[in-house]
Amino acid sequence: MQNVEKYKDEFNILNGLIGAKNIENELIRILNKYPNVIKCIPTLLAIRETEINLSDQIVKFNSRDYDTKQIC
Numbered sequence: 650m651q652n653v654e655k656y657k658d659e660f661n662i663l664n665g666l667i668g669a670k671n672i673e674n675e676l677i678r679i680l681n682k683y684p685n686v687i688k689c690i691p692t693l694l695a696i697r698e699t700e701i702n703l704s705d706q707i708v709k710f711n712s713r714d715y716d717t718k719q720i721c
Contacts, residue, residue: 653692655692656688656689656692656693659683659685659686659688659689660689660693662679662683662686663679663686663689663693665679666679
């Protein structure tokens with residue numbers, strides 16, 4: 650529950666994805682406009698690791714230098 654409160658604003662931003670016609674494009678737009686949202690993804694996915702294997706690359710969510718192109 651602590652993490653949910655910690656990322657309350659980021660989760661509210663991501664709520665904009667609900668009902669999006671093109672969720673992938675909307676996620677890319679959100680991540681580019683609000684890169685701080687990236688740090689809440691492990692909590693949103695309910696995992697403890699700060700590195701997630703996406704396809705053929707690993708994204709480090711604990712880094713301060715987020716690269717949205719890594720995710721999108």
